[in-house]
Amino acid sequence: MNTKLVAAAALVLFLGAPASAHRLDEYLQATIISVEKDHVQAFMRLIPGVAASSVVIASIDSNGDGVISEAEQRAYAERVLGDLLLTVDGNSLRPKLVSVNFPETQEMKEGLGEIRIEFTVDLVSGGPERRIVFENHHQNEISVYLANCLVPRDPNIRILAQNRNERQSFYQLDYTQAGSSSEPASLKGWSAIRGWVGAVGFASIFRLGMRHIAEGTDHLLFLLALLLPAPLLALGSRWAGFAGVRHSLFQILRVVTAFTVGHSITLALAALGLVRVPSRPIEVLIAVSILVSATHAIRPLFPGREAAIAAFFGLIHGSAFATTLGELGLSRWERVASILGFNLGIETMQLIVVAATLPSLVLLSHMRSYWGLRIGVALFAGCASVGWIVERLLNVHCSVDVIVDGVAHHAVWIAGVLFLISLVCWWLPNVLDKQATTEQLSPPTLKRI
């Protein structure tokens, strides 16, 4: 990301835009919170600097047509809200979008545009002393934050303390609310249930986990590359044909479980502060893990030991997940709860990815021509990983992210088309050489469908 900014800044200087007039390479995100009797209202102003604007605009203009449509505005606002963590008395609550207001794209390019987002959060009644924690993780690497609250209009509400981390991405507001227990008993019981649901929901941290996998293309590529040869049987130094449905399912289950166990261990250790790992080498190792699994998909490097490898690299990926969680600045108990929520989010997204690709893999791996897909995807993953290794080691920019994100952007379509193709191939066994599986593979341990 930093290299992108430097490049953008250089471009700006090159184009001769005045360097002295406006915000440059930061994304200013200013939030003002207003505490009311039964809800919290918040106003966000998001101002991308000149050099940061291209990155921000690209992430808003998701179809890349140069126009920021109303749908894209809303989607972006929802994405920003998804990157917030808001807890009231320890219960994480989902912010509701009230309004979103976008400047002209040109204004944003000049570092003048101000995106305004307003949201609310309903408050269930609680004790007299209350705590709101507001965390902003949106575009963490390029952003500077401001967080404040308004003097409450309600005379029953009195602010006790405001605490922030140094960069204000973490903001904690303590206040008292007089007359808060004057509710009728029937309502009280109901709100207690609602509070409990909110507490066990981990909704936002769960979503953070899901998004981490969905948008962390490097984690996805690693998993996909590892799954590619799962339905196949290794014969010496090459991959032979289909090894049977039960073998495939069992193999995929083993790989995914092992990966999960691995990353859960390091995630827990690192998130609890028991181990500390520098993020740069981890990022490099993650890229290496993709290269290894992509190579393995082409030629078996460690046949039969995929699970062990998945577990080992899981340890590395888990350390990276922990960095995300570590930025949240949670207390120890909150962390235990959030590890669970975060991990469940990661698992869910992984299962979705497996569920989306597994049928196609199993169906297609019957055919000899499966090698084309296998080698193709493996080469793509391999090239991307080499690109990442170079980027992360030398801190240079070779637009790997742009290409991979471009492909990942159409992941749902690709998976859908792949599934359709695999269905067609399965229904028309005469078109392609389905019988090859039995001819080539004689070992008695193999099971037919």
Place this chain on the structure above:
Amino acid sequence: MNVFLMKTIRGVGALALICSSVTAATAQTATSRIVSAANTFLSTLNEKQRQGMVFAFDDEKQRANWSNFPTSFVPRAGVSLKELNAAQRSAALVLVSSALSRRGFEKVEQIMEGDEVNKVKEGNNPIFGKDLYFISILGKPSEKDPWILQFGGHHLALNITIAGERGVLTPTLTGAQPAIYTSNGKTVRPLGQESDKAFALLNALDENQRKQAILSYRLADLVLGPGQDGKTIQPEGLKASAMNDRQRAILLDLVSEWAGIIHESAAAARMAELKADITETWFAWSGPTTAASGTNITAYYRIQGPHLVIEYAPQRLGGDPSMHVHTMYRDPTNDYGRRLTTK
């Protein structure tokens, strides 16, 4: 052109001086002086110019039409000095100076001159320059009914509400880049006092007070900058009720750098109000606690009371935060004189 401009402004300064001594002699009130300067200015304009710079008193959009940005980025309405001929321009500046104290008008001139220095530094970049300042009037200049005089451009936004004998300067933005420059061999720091007096206050605090005043987090910019009218945030830092008399005196003197921009009688009324609020006034500091003599602080600070928000925010842009600063002066209960003009 530049030499001519400089001469004009200096001439206007002299004119303002003469005006003020004349008015003192004739015991004219500040408001009648401003109204007559406004009418004189309006009479020098042609119909088209006049229509372009007069707005309805309650035009909320025009009220909030100000910014720290250069005018090419955030276009101001009204008429710019650039569009005026020499006579019109000097009448415009007489009007502005009639509404300000001598010290206040000098500050304004230095901010504008600084933008001229910036223009030269940026290779004669046409987005800067001391003639890119806009003047506008909301309502009809009157000694009885409220009206607003606006004057501003890059790093400057004066919103002066005149309501009878009362004058209100909030909200007003001042800024400077370069925040230190030389003009005719003299070093000029348009907002130097704002830096020096705040630094003196910080140094006058004892260890315990400093602990409360210095915030643990960074502030990248103004919290209540342009567009944030009417908001009162929860105050933080050190409350002046925990200061001694000497410290409070420094604090009030610091506040006068903004409160004293408006003409003397309005400034005196404003200072009396702020003095009455003093024990409810807070001082908060964020950033480096050192500064070499003759340079500007690189820290953010905020002064907040029941009728006051002052923010001083050094800007990273340009490389050296001591050379680029934005400040904001507000009374959230009295933006554009609302407290005086709404019944």
